[in-house]
Amino acid sequence: MLDLTTRINEASAYVRAKSAGREWRVFIVLGSGLGGLAKQAQNAVHIPYSDIPHFAQSTVAGHSGQFVVGDLFGVPVAMMQGRVHFYEGHPMWQVTLPVRVAKAMGAEMMIVTNAAGGINRAFDVADVMLITDHINFLGLAGQNPLIGPNDDTLGPRFPEMTQPYDAELCEWARQAAKVNGVNLREGVYAGVSGPFFESPAELRMLRAMGADAVGMSTVNEVVAARHGRMRVLGFSGITNVARLSADEGPPPTHEEVMEASPKIAPKLSAIVQGVLQQWKSSHS
Ligand code: HPA
Numbered sequence: 001m002l003d004l005t006t007r008i009n010e011a012s013a014y015v016r017a018k019s020a021g022r023e024w025r026v027f028i029v030l031g032s033g034l035g036g037l038a039k040q041a042q043n044a045v046h047i048p049y050s051d052i053p054h055f056a057q058s059t060v061a062g063h064s065g066q067f068v069v070g071d072l073f074g075v076p077v078a079m080m081q082g083r084v085h086f087y088e089g090h091p092m093w094q095v096t097l098p099v100r101v102a103k104a105m106g107a108e109m110m111i112v113t114n115a116a117g118g119i120n121r122a123f124d125v126a127d128v129m130l131i132t133d134h135i136n137f138l139g140l141a142g143q144n145p146l147i148g149p150n151d152d153t154l155g156p157r158f159p160e161m162t163q164p165y166d167a168e169l170c171e172w173a174r175q176a177a178k179v180n181g182v183n184l185r186e187g188v189y190a191g192v193s194g195p196f197f198e199s200p201a202e203l204r205m206l207r208a209m210g211a212d213a214v215g216m217s218t219v220n221e222v223v224a225a226r227h228g229r230m231r232v233l234g235f236s237g238i239t240n241v242a243r244l245s246a247d248e249g250p251p252p253t254h255e256e257v258m259e260a261s262p263k264i265a266p267k268l269s270a271i272v273q274g275v276l277q278q279w280k281s282s283h284s
Helices: 004-018 036-038 099-105 167-179 200-209 220-228 254-282
Strands: 025-028 042-048 066-072 075-081 109-118 129-136 185-191 213-215 229-240
Touching: 004 042, 004 066, 004 099, 025 036, 025 099, 025 254, 036 066, 036 075, 036 220, 036 254, 075 229, 075 254, 099 220, 109 129, 129 167, 129 220, 129 254, 167 229, 167 254, 185 220, 185 229, 213 229, 220 229, 229 254
Parallel strands: 025 075, 025 109, 109 229, 129 185, 185 213
Antiparallel strands: 042 066, 066 075, 109 213, 129 229
8 A cells, every 4th residue: 555655746746747837835625615716716727636646536516626726816826626525435644635735735824615504603604704723523533634654754743733723814814804894703613524414412512512613524634734734724604504403494405505605605705815915915
């Protein structure tokens, strides 16, 4: 079996060869129904996951499955248009391989987005939540990309997660939201495996633990990114109200999640634009 570093090197070499010499330092993961941001990229090169060595295929509706390398709001970026999830049956190393590849190619910042159920009762459908911290439900129980031998060239054996979401980047996001009149919510994201939507008792448990939103992704990518010391910024688009009791309303569906996304995407786009502008001015 090939080791992780060999896989990272082979995948990065392929992406580099297809990227027409582009250099980028910002990596953006687009969640369910949020792939539209990739269409705003200029001079874009599209690299399907199916062509990249060792990459898993995205099988979920709303996730198209390609790397998009181009200029977003004047900043060179690589975007994952569609992610792969643990619940699709991919091992954790493969779920997080794109993050490892991004790091190997020189990414310094990851902006990660997802669709999530709102646990916090102050949240409305179509709100955007800045992720200030997370509960890695699976990860704490041993399902995470760092299980197994550690490659010290990728990161330390015992990385710390004191501040997974970068304080300065969060501040840029708050400013960008303010300037654009977006009522940016903030909170803790609970990462679970899915693919089932949670039971009311499970949701009440997550609320009691301090979670404001729940979703089936993101935390694995964030652990891999922080292992590699990338700076991380995260957003949840609240696509549905997580029902804390069975009589609170109809059960959530993937269709409901997809329907909310078009209302979330423009807000997210405005915030990402503001953050990238700040990034650009701090790097020029
Ligand atoms: N639960 C888990 N994941 C989700 C949800 C939810 O309610 N909505 C969107 N992704």
